Amino acid sequence: MSSCSTISSESLWTHKRRRDSHGSTKSKQAARESKVEAARQVHLENAFNHLLELGVDAWLQSFVDDSPLSLWSNTNVSTVMASLTEKGVLSDEKHWGAVRSGLDSDLPENDVYKVVETLATQVQVAAVAVNKDAKPTTALQSTPNSPAESSVYCLAKAKPDGHFTVVRRMPKVNDPEPKPQRDSTWMDRRDRGLRISRSLDDTVAIAEYKKEKSGRPENERQLLGNVAQVMYNDPRRIFSFGITIEKTSVRLWHFNRSRICVSKEFDCEKEPYALVRVLLFLSFASQQQLGFDPTVMKGEDGTEQYFRYAVGDKWYRTVGDPIDEDGAYFLIGRGVRVWAVKECDQGGKFLSEELNVLKDAWQWDDIPTERQIQEDIMRSLAQRTKISFEDARAKLAKYFLTIIADETLTSTPKKPSEAQQISFTQRPTASLPTKSRSQRTTQSVGPHGPENGQAPAPVEQQELAHHCRTNQRHVFKEMCSTYYEVCDLRVGLEVCKGYVEGISLIRVAGYVHRDISGGNCLVYEGLPKISDLEHCKRYDSVSTHDAVTVTYQFTAVDVGLGKICFPLDKADFPSRGAYLKATVNLPHHHFHFFHDLESVFWVASHHIVNSIPDDPRNIPTVDSVKAWHTTVKRYFNDTTDSILRRQRLLEKNLDELYRALQQWWTAEVTEVFYGLFEFAEVLIAQYKALQKQPQVLLTPDALDRRWPEELFTSDAYDTLISLLDEALSSLPSKVPVLQTWAVLADLEQAAAAEGRKAKRSKLAGQ
Template identity: 30%
Template sequence: MSAQGSSTTEFSQDLSTWRSAVFACAGLTVPQVDISRFFTYLLPHSGPITAGKFDAICEDVLASQYDNGRWISFEEDPAQGKKEHLGFGGLVKIAQAVESTVRTKFSLEPTAVLDSAPDNVPGSKRRSDTTRPDGYFILRERQCTEPHWIDIAFPAEYKGQDGVKETNDDIEKTVWNMHHIMREDARRRFAFGFTIENRTVRLWFAGRAEVLVSDPFDFVSQPKLLLKFFTTVMYATTDDLGWDPTMTLVPETDGKHQYDIQVAVSTDPMPVVYRTTRLISNVGACRLRGRGTRVWEVRQLNANSCFTGPPRVLKDSWPDTDRPREAEVLAQVLRDIGSVEEAQDFFLTVEAAGDVSIGGAVDQTLPESDRDQLYARDNGEEPKRFDLMQVDNSERATQGRDKTLQSLDGEVRGSQVSSFSALQHQLQEPVRFCPKTHHRIVFKEVCKSLNEEIDLPTILVALRLVCKPLNLMHKSGWVHRDISAGNILIVVLGDRVKVKLADLEYAKKCERGPASSTLHEVRTGTQDFMAVEVHAQDYKFLPESMIIDQDPFGPADPAIQGLAEGIIPRRVRVVIPPPELDEELVFTYNPLHDLESIWWVMAFFLINKDVRLVLWGPEKPLLPEFSETPTARSIRLPKQAKFAHSLFLYGRERVRLMEIGYKLKNKIAKYLHPALRALGAPLNDIRVALIKAYTAAEVDVRNIDHRAAQTVLAQLNTSLAQAAMLSSPDPFSIEVPSSIARSLKNDASLKTTKRKPSDNSTIDDDGEDGQDGEDARDDAEARGGDFRSDRKRAKKGQ
C-alpha cells in the first residue's frame, strides 16, 4: 500500500541527501504567520497555566533573571560568544527558572524540559541516523533513559550569527528535524521546532497538510514572549505537543517498536485494540506532507491484553477530509460491479474502519476556515510567505545557490521526493494540500505487496491477473488512480499466485464532460508508476487540430473560389462554432491511465532492478547467450542505472518514451542483462498499444470510457503472458532482488545460484548472507517500498 506521491525507487542515501529531499518536499516557500496567531491556532493552549498564573510567573522570573534590558544569562549577544552552543546555554537557565517558579507557586511539574546537548546524538531506531539538534524540549517522564527522538517534543537549532548562510542551515535542519520526528514514531501526528540566529527566534510547525513558520521575534528585547513560549510548551499535554493518545508504545522486543492501536467501530462504543507484530510499510511516513500511511500486521487484543483471532492488517493514514473513506469506496465499487463471480476475491475485506477521535473530536489537520484565520495578518496586509532558501545576493553566494538548485534537480527519493517533483516545487506556485483527517482501517487478509516479491515470473503473472479486477472496475465506471507495486497484493501458494487490488482510497467514478467541482492541487498516484499525462495534468495525444463538424466557410463558398482570381472577400457569411468548442479542455483521469501504470510497474521491475539467475539444477549449464562476464557487467551496469534514473529518478525520459518512434527495444538490448533482453519485445508491444489507444481516444477526449482501454487490456494479457514465460526459460528462473543503485553501490558481481525447483531459498556461492536486517530496512525505506523487518527474510534476500 503506497502513499500519494510516494516513490519506490531505490537509490543510495546519506543524511545530507535525505535532508535535501525532505527540504524540497516542504516547498520553496511556506506561510509565515503572525506570532500571536501561531500561539492561538498551533501552540498548545489546554495546559494549566492560565493568564493570571502566567503574569505571576513573568513577574518572578523577570525579577530574578532579567535586568537592565537583558537576560542575566546573556550578558552579551550570542554573536559575541566564542562557541556557538555555549552562547545559548542561558536558555536552559531561563527554562529552569520557569520550572522552579511554577513548582514553588503552583505545585505543578512540567511535561517537557529544555535541554542543550549539541554534541550528543539522540537515540533513533535507525542506527545510521546521526541527526543532532542543538537543543530540545524533551519529555520529563521519558520512554528511554537516554535522550531519544521518541521523547523529543520541540527540537531547536541555534546559530550565533544571523547571516543568510546560518539562517539557511537552521531552516534546513529544522525542517528535517520535524520530518524525522513524524517518521521515527507513529504516535506523532504533527511536530514543532524553533530556530535562533543570534537573538532572532522563529517557531516552526509541520503537519500532514502544512509546513509553516512564525514571524520572528527578539528573545532579548521581548522577554515576555520568550517566557510565554517556554511556559506554553513546558506545561502542555502530550496530546497538544503532537503525541497520539490512541496509540501506546509497547516495550521494545528485539529492538523493534510495537504499538497498541485503538480503532473506532460504529457497532461498539469502545474501540477495538490491535497490537502491531510487524511493520509492513511506512512509505507514507517518509514524506513530510501527505497521507503519512503506515501499514502493520496486527493481532487483536482481548480484555486481558492477550492475542485473540487471526492476524490482520491495519492501515493508519491521513486521507483528504473531503474524500470518501476507503471502506466506503470499496463497498460502492463492489455494488457497482454487481454479481460478477469471484469479484470479492480480487479485493480486500474490511473488518473495522473509522476516523480517529482525540478528546471527543475527530483528529484533523487545520480546516480551511482556521487556515484562513491563521494566515491572515493582524495589520490587514496580504498573507506572507517565507523563503526556505534565504537569498544572499553577493556573487559568491549566487554561484553557491545555483549549484544547490542544480543538485535539487538530481535529488534522490529518500523522502518520496523525486527530482522532477522537487524541481516543480521550485518552478510552480506553492501547493496547498487539502485538510486531512486521521483514519484507520483493518483488513482481514494478510498479503504481501508486489514490492516484496523477487521472483520475476511471479511478478509478471500477478500483473496479468490484476488486470481482471481493474477491468471490472473500469466496466462499472470506476478508475483506480493509484496503481503501484505497493497496491498490488499477492499470496503465493506453491506454484500459484492470487492477487488482490488494494488502496482504493483515490478510486473515483469516471467523469464525463466537465470536471468535478471538488479540486485537489496534489496529483494522486505513485510517482514511479504515474501515467505521463497524469503527471503533466494534460493530454499528450490530441490531434493537431480539433475537428469542427461544420466547415465555417461551407464546402464551396464563392468567396474562396474568387480568391484565386485576386478578388478581395467582402461580406462573407461565417458560421461561428458553438462556445463549448472554444472551452479549454480540462484534464480528466481515464482507464487508459490505470493501464499505463501497470506498464510502468512492469518496466520498473525490468529496468530499475538487477537480476539474479537461479538454476533449477546442475544437469544443464547456463547457455552463453544468457551469461555475462564480470567485465561486461561492470560496463553495462552504469548504463542501465543511467537509463533507469532517466525514467524513475529524473523523469525526463518518460515523455519521450511515450512517443511512437522511441527505440525502447534497442535500449533494452543495450542496457539490460542478457537474460532480460527477450522481454523487451512484450514490454514494447504494450507501450505501442498504449500510444495507439491514446491517439484514437483523444480525438474525442470528453467521451473516453472503458471501451478505449480494451485493445490495451488485450495486449497486456498477451504480452505479460509472453514475458512470464520468457522470464523462466529452461534451465533457470530470473529473480530481481535489488535495485541497480544498490548493486552499483555494493559493486557486487552477479552470482548464479543453484536450487531445486521446490526450494525457495537462495544462497550466494560464497555462502555469505545477504544484507542484514538493518540494511534491508534502510534500503526498503530509501526506495519507498514495503519491507519485512525480521532478520530471516532479510537474509533470504527479500
Template identity: 25%
Template sequence: MVMEDLDGAIPELSWEQFEPYLPPKCVDTLAVKARLELSGAIVDNRWAAYRELDPSKMDGHQDAVFAPLELIVKTIISECLLSSSFDQEQTLELMLNPDQVPICSERKNNSRPDGALRLPGPLYLWNGIGVSKELKKFGGVHVYDNRRQVVWSMHHILRDDPTRRFTFAITTEDTQMRLWFCSRSVMVATKSFNFVTDLEKVIRIYSSFAFATKPELGWDPTIRVVPNTNPTRYDIDVHTDGEDKPVTYRNAQIIWDYGAESLHCRATRVFKTTDPATGAPVAVKDVWRDYDRPSEGANVDMIMGEIDRRGGRFADFKKYFMQVERHGDVRINGQVDDTHQLIMRDTPVPPNHSWLPLIKPSKLVDVAHGDRPMLDGLETTDRTRAQNQQLEVRRRVHYRIVFAHVGTPIYQLPSLKDRCRVLIDSLKGLEALYRLGYLHRDVSTGNILCVRDASNNLIGKLSDLEYIMAIDSDNPARGVRTGTVDFMAVEVDRMAYIFRPQDVEKQDEIKIDPSDVDNWGNYEDEDKETTSEDERKEVEALKEQIRLAFRHNPIHDVESHWWIMAWNLFAHAPTSYLPSPPTANSSVPASESTWHMGDQLVVSNRLFPGTIRAPYRREMFTKEVALDTTVLPAEIQPLVRHLVEAQDKLLSTYKLAEKPPTGIDESLYLRIHSSVIRIFKKIMDSAGDIQVASLSKFQDPEEPTHVSGKRKADAPRTNPPAPKKSKN
C-alpha cells in the same frame, strides 16, 4: 528531497497568527514575569544572563553562550510549579548541547540537534523529542544552516515515529528566536523575535511546552509502543463509526512505512498484527486521508456492494480486492484527528502571510561575525515567493483500515512469473472497476498486493481505492494529476492528450479554473435554480469545456500496469547475475560477463527517474526513440518483445480512442484490458523460474537512483524506498 517537497520556502506568520497552534496557555505570564523580576532572573527587562551583552557579542563558543538559556527555562518551570493554583505535571525538559546523537527506533540517523525539549528518561531518543532546537551564535548566512537542520529534524521525527501526528521546533540566531510547526498538511514558522527582551513570549512558549499533555505536543495516544520490543511493536486502536469503543490490535509490527517519507503527504504505514477475536493475521493501514474524499473503506464497501448487487459470474471479481474488516477515523479524546479542526485548532493559515526562504539566495554571501544580516536578499526572496506561489494546505483526516489478509507488495516477490501472475490479477480487478464504471487513478507497485488462498494459490489484489472516481464523472478533479510518477501514464504525466490528430490538439490547452473544482458540487443545484438563460448557457458551456479538457481515463490505468511490467524487466536482473551480498562496486560473476550492470542502470534510471515530465519516458513510450534492450540480461531480452507488443496495442488504442473531435471513444476501454492480459500471459509463460532482484541496492551510493521505481530512502530496510507521489 525535503526542501523540494517544501518548494524552498514556507509561510511566515506573525506571533498572533501562530499562537493558536501552540499548546494551550497554562500560566499567567505577567505574574510569572513579575516573580522572576523579584528573584533577579530578569533585570531591566532583559534576562539577567544577557543583561550586558547579546549572544553574538559574548566571548566563547556558542555552547557556552547559550548555556544560560537552560537555566532560564528551568527557572520559568520552577516559578510555574511554585504557584499554589498550578496542578499540571511537567511533560518535557530542556536539554542543550547534548554530547550524543539521539537513538533512532527505525532508521539510522547520525544528525544531532543542538538541543531539544524532550521526555525525561535515561536515554536520549528521537522518539522522545517534543520540540527540536537549533542554535547559532551569529545571524546572517548562518540562519540557513539552522533552517535546513530544523526542517530535517521535524521531517525525521514524523517519518520515523508512527506515534507522531505533528511536531514543533525552535531556532535561535543571536537574539532572534523563531517557532516552527509541522503537520502532514503544512509547515509554518513565526517571524523572528528577540528572546532576550520579549520576555512574556519566552515564558508563554516554554511553560506551554513543558506542561502540555503529550497529545497537545503531537503524540498519538491511540498507538502505543510495546516496551522492550525489537523491532519496535505497537498496540493500535481502530475506531469504527457506530461502536462505543475501539478495537485494539496488539503487538503490531511495521511492514511498510515508506509512504511516510515526504513531509506533506498521506504518510501511509502498514502494520502486520493479529485479529484480537480470531488470532488470524491481519493488516492495519494508518494513513492521513484527504478530508474531501470518501475513505478507502467506504469505497471498498461501495465496490463490494455493487459486485454483490450484480451477482452471478461477476461475484468472482471480489477476490481481486482486499477484504476490509473495519475502518474509521482516528479519535483523540473523542474528537476526529483532523489537521485543521483539531491539530490547528480550527485556525487556517492566513492568506496575508509572507514567505520564509529555506535555501540561501545565490546573492547572499557570508558576512563577518556580528555584522548585520543581508536583509535585502531575504526580502527579495520573500517578495518573489509571495507573488509567484499560492499556498495549498490540504486538510487531512487521520484514518485506519484493517484488512482481513496481510498482502505482500509485488515488489517483494522474487519470482518473475509470480510478478506477472499478480499483475494479470490486478488487471482483472481493474477490469471489474471499469465494468462498474470507475477509474483507479493510483496504480503503483505499492498498491498491487498478493495473498495465498486456502489452496495456497497466489492471488493478486488491486488495493488503495481512495482515489477511485466514476468514469462518467464531469468533476474537474478527474483532470488532476494523481498517481506514482514512475508508473504514471505519459498523458497523465503531461496532463494533456498526446495521441490526438492535429486538428483537435488545441483541446489539450483547455484549462479549468480551480474555483470551478471547488464549486462543482453546486452545479446541479445551479441548473435548477438558475432563472437567467445566459447563466444556464454559461453553465452548459463550462460542462462542455470540461468534457473536452484532459481527463484521466481507463486506458491510463492499464498503461500504469504496462510501466510496472517494464519496471520488472528493466529495473531488475536475475539473481544469478547479481553478487551477494550487494555492494555498489560488486563485480558480476564471470559467467555473466557479457552483461554490464551499469549500462542497464543508465537505461533504467531514464525510464524511472522519479520526476514528472521526464522527456525520455514520453519519447520512449510513443516510439520517438528506440527502447534499448541490449542492456538487459540474455534471459530477459526475449520477454521484451511481448512488452513492446503490449505497448503497440496501447498506442493504437489511444489513437483510436482519442480520434473523435468531440471527446473519447469509450467503446475501446474494455478491449484494452483483455488484450494486455493476454500479452502479459505470454511474458508469464516465458518467464520460467527466473528469480529477480532490484538493481537499486547496487547503485553507486554517490548517485541518485530511482531504479526501484521508488524514492531512495536514507537507510532502507529490506523493502525498497518510497514511491514519489503526485497528487496535486
C-alpha cells in the same frame, strides 16, 4: 543464488526500525555533509508551499491551550515573570538580557544560547512555586554537539542545538555523586529525581540558534530536517513544535502533516513574555497536548520494540519492522506507514496468531475511507451493469483487500483565518520531477531523498487552499506480497492478467485508480489484489485534489510529463486539410482510464527487465549485473529523464529493451517478450484515436474538459490480456527468476567472502 527475498528493490537502502542498535557505512566527511545538505533541501522543498505565518498572539491562541486553569495561562505567566523579576532573572522592566550579554561578550554560540536551557529551568522552578502540585513533563537540553538517538536509520542525523524531551521520574536516592547512565542524562537526581532522555522518541520540540540573523536560512533547514526526523522516527507523533532564535529574534513553530505555522518574530530581550509562555507550555503540557497520539502506544518485549494501534474497539500489535514507511520520511504528506500486525489486548498480549496488515495514513479531509471507496465502486458497477450489489461485490472483491477494521481519527487543525502564506528565507531547488511538487503525497525515497535526473531549477511557489488532513487507519485481512516479490515469470504474467481484469471492472464502474504501481499491485496466495484506493475516484467528477502525484516509475508518460505525449500528426489523416481541421482545438490533457492500463503494462515490463532467470544465457558477474541494474533504473526511476526514455520506448515498441534482454534470455523467450511489447503500438493507437474525438465540459471551467467515458471500450484491455495469454502459452510451466538487486547482492557477498579467504591465505603464507 539465494531464494527470492521479500524486500523490495526500491527499499534496499531503507531506514530499518532499530530494536537495539544500528549503524551506517563510513564515508568521507565532506561527501557525507553534501548528502546531508541534499536531504535538507528535499525537506525544504517538500514543505515549501506549506508555510503559514501568524502574529505571535494568534500563534499562541492557535497552538497553545488557552485554558484559564493551565499553568501557562495569562495570569500564571504574569506571576511567573514577576517571580523571575524578583530573582533577578528578568530586569525590573521585565526584560531578559542574558542572550545579549553573551552576544556582547563574544562567547561561542553554544555558550550564548545555553542560557535558554537555564531560563527554561528557572521558569519551571517559578511555576512549581506558584503551584506546588505541578510537575514538569519535559526538560530543555542544550545538546549542539550530540546527535539525538533515533529508532530508524536516516542519513541526516538529528543534531539540534536544543530539544525539549519527556522526563521520567525516578526514586530519590541519597547518592551524593550520582553518575549518568549510558545513553541518558541525569539531572539533579537527588532533589528532583528526573531522567532526561536524548531519544527522538521523547522529543517534543526542537530549538535552533544562530548568533546573527544571516544564519536564519540554516536555522530553517536544520529545524525542518530535524522535526521531519522526529515525525518520521515515531509513529505516535501527530504534530511537533520548534523554536528558532537568530541573535535575539525568536520565532515559534508548529508542524503537522498538513502545514507548518510560524509566528512573526519578536525580540526575546525586550519582549520575553511569549517565550516564557511557550517554555511553560512545553514544560508542563500533557503528552497529548505536546503531539502524542493516545491511540498509538509503544511497548517492548525483550529486545523488540513494537507499537499498539487502536482501531475501533480493538488493538493491533505490530510484528517486526514496517512493511513500508518511506512516505513518513516527508513531513508534509500522507505519512503512510504499513505494518504486519496481530490483534492484541490493551496490554499488548496477542489474542490471535493470524497476521493482518495495518495501514496508517493522513489523507485529505475530503477523501473517503478505503471501505467507502470499495463500496462506492461496487454500487456503481451494480447500477451500470444492472446486477445486484452482492453480485457486484463478488465480481470485485477478489481484486480488493478485505477490510476487517477501519477508523477515521484525528484531524489536523484548520488553517487559522489570520495566517498568511509566506516563503522560507532560502528558496529550495527543484529536485522532484513534477510541476505540482508542493502537493506531492507519495514518493519513492532513496537514501538521500528522491532522485532527479535534471538540473535543479527554481521552485515556483503556489498559493494553496491548505486543506486539513484526517488520520485514516485500516486493517486488512490478507497479508500479501508485492508484485516485486513474485519469483516466477510465468506466475507474474498470470497475476498481471488479473490486474488488467480488475482495472477493467473499475473502468466499467466509472472509476480510475490513478496510482497503479509495483507496490500497489499485490499478490495473495497467487491471486491479484489491487490496493491503495485513496486516489481512486469517479472519472467524471471534479474535486479539489484531482491533481495527484503517482509513482513515477510506472506512471503513464502522459501523466508523468503532464501533457499529451503522442499527438496526432499528418500521417494520421487522409489529407492536410483534415489534419488542420482536427487540430484547431487541441485537447486538454487529463487523467483517464487508459493511463491506468499503461501503468499495468509498465508494471509487467519492469518485472520482465528487472528479473534475471535462474539459468541465464550468460553467467552473471558483478560488473555485468551492475550495468544491467543501471539499465533498468534508466527506464524505471523517479526522474523526468526516466519518463522521457519510456516515451521513446513506447514509440519504438520497446525494441531497446527487447535487444538488451537477449544477454540473459534465450531467443525463444525474448521472442515471447517481443510479442508482448507490441502492446505499445496498441496504446499509442488508442491515444491517437481519442484525440480525433471532441472533449466535453464537466464544469464551466475550460480546464475540466474530458473525453466522454463511452470512448473507453474494453478493446485495449482485451488486447493486453490476449497478448499475455500468447506469452504464457509459449513459456515453460515454471520460469524461476530473481530480481536484479538480489543477484547483485549474492555476487557481491560471494566476492567479499572470496576476498577475505584470499587475505587469510596470504597472511598464513599460503
